[in-house]
Amino acid sequence: MVEWVVMSDDYSKFVKKAIAGDKNAFAELYNLFLDRIYRFIYYLVEDEFLAEDITQITFVKAWNKIGMFSITKGTFQSYLYTIARNLVIDHQRKKKEISLELTIGENFKSDTNLEQNVLRNESMTKVRQSLSVLDEDDRQIIILRYFEDMSFKEIAAITSKKSGAIRVKVHRLLGILRKKLEGKI
Amino acid sequence: MNKNNFLTDLKNEYNKTNATDHLKMSGWSDIADKIGASGPFYKRIFMNYFARVSLALIALLVVFFGTYQIALAALPGEPFYPVKILSEKIIEEVNGNNQVTIDHRADEIIDLSKEQEINSQNLEQVVAEYKENVDQAKQDFEVTGESSTDFQDKLEEQHLEFERISSDNPEIEDEIGDAKEASEPEEEETDD
Numbered sequence: 001m002v003e004w005v006v007m008s009d010d011y012s013k014f015v016k017k018a019i020a021g022d023k024n025a026f027a028e029l030y031n032l033f034l035d036r037i038y039r040f041i042y043y044l045v046e047d048e049f050l051a052e053d054i055t056q057i058t059f060v061k062a063w064n065k066i067g068m069f070s071i072t073k074g075t076f077q078s079y080l081y082t083i084a085r086n087l088v089i090d091h092q093r094k095k096k097e098i099s100l101e102l103t104i105g106e107n108f109k110s111d112t113n114l115e116q117n118v119l120r121n122e123s124m125t126k127v128r129q130s131l132s133v134l135d136e137d138d139r140q141i142i143i144l145r146y147f148e149d150m151s152f153k154e155i156a157a158i159t160s161k162k163s164g165a166i167r168v169k170v171h172r173l174l175g176i177l178r179k180k181l182e183g184k185i
Numbered sequence: 186m187n188k189n190n191f192l193t194d195l196k197n198e199y200n201k202t203n204a205t206d207h208l209k210m211s212g213w214s215d216i217a218d219k220i221g222a223s224g225p226f227y228k229r230i231f232m233n234y235f236a237r238v239s240l241a242l243i244a245l246l247v248v249f250f251g252t253y254q255i256a257l258a259a260l261p262g263e264p265f266y267p268v269k270i271l272s273e274k275i276i277e278e279v280n281g282n283n284q285v286t287i288d289h290r291a292d293e294i295i296d297l298s299k300e301q302e303i304n305s306q307n308l309e310q311v312v313a314e315y316k317e318n319v320d321q322a323k324q325d326f327e328v329t330g331e332s333s334t335d336f337q338d339k340l341e342e343q344h345l346e347f348e349r350i351s352s353d354n355p356e357i358e359d360e361i362g363d364a365k366e367a368s369e370p371e372e373e374e375t376d377d
Binding site for chain 2: 023026027030031034035038039042043048052055056059060063064124126127130143146147174177178181
């Protein structure tokens with residue numbers, strides 16, 4: 001299995017350089033976090049094209065506001081996930097306003113390899129179905145805690161909630177997920 | 186099923202979702218176009234000489250007008266009062282009259298009379314300056330022969346205000362006596 005957790009020491013030098021205005025260092029950070037940010041967004045919006053757009057905007061915003069990021073106040077990954085989460089929330093708010101209906105069937109146009117797409121589709125469906133019992137806020141918490149291996153403190157920083165409240169919520173959400181797996185929901 | 190196995194399986198499936206081919210191939214170049222060849226926005230601002238000078242000027246103007254606004258509300262003995270006096274001198278030089286100074290002294294007389302513990306010394310000093318400036322202005326109007334209608338109207342307003350505050354607070358009647366006298370409307374000369 002690929003080690004998905006990027007250790008902070010591995011990329012802190014890139015973060016420091018990016019803060020100093022080094023675009024190449026930011027490109028390294030982009031490559032390190034692209035998959036993680038993309039999939040986080042994808043499982044919230046459930047639309048591939050939209051996830052692509054929001055991912056790109058997340059990185060552009062991260063670059064433009066990097067002067068406001070401080071290594072001492074939080075991790076770079078919290079900073080990125082906070083931007084991504086806020087963009088998703090903005091999008092969902094607008095979506096509600098204009099009642100835009102997005103169809104999952106249109107999700108797989110961009111990839112060319114059909115076999116790869118089918119496998120990919122199966123995984124995505126499995127995860128989506130399991131997470132579908134949770135609302136968007138709860139999905140974020142489960143993804144960040146168990147799929148992105150973040151600490152309660154980091155999740156609290158990203159979701160603007162208290163660490164203790166996240167801990168309690170995670171316990172409750174696990175119960176819901178377990179019931180779903182056992183076919184009780 | 187074990188809770189951890191369930192989450193591990195789900196995590197494995199989750200991690201199979203990677204960024205699209207499009208993002209992997211051209212994602213960064215799209216971003217590089219958007220963020221430009223130079224540093225982040227906040228750095229670009231500070232690297233541009235014109236922007237730097239403009240920001241410095243804006244900061245100076247903000248500080249200047251902030252200080253001026255605070256000074257306008259200052260009363261004798263307060264730290265910003267000398268700034269107010271300096272600004273009056275500049276305005277006097279620019280306008281060629283002391284109308285602003287008269288207005289400020291009149292406002293100060295009113296403000297000082299509203300204080301819980303009235304500082305008689307300050308009040309007397311402000312009243313003296315008010316009288317001095319009003320006399321000076323009257324003298325100037327006489328010399329230049331300019332119409333003083335607006336000035337007289339303003340003095341009348343100030344006089345009414347002084348009357349009001351002295352009736353509200355009879356204790357300051359003596360202190361502001363000179364101000365009331367100086368602002369008293371001049372009687373029109375008749376041929377009788």
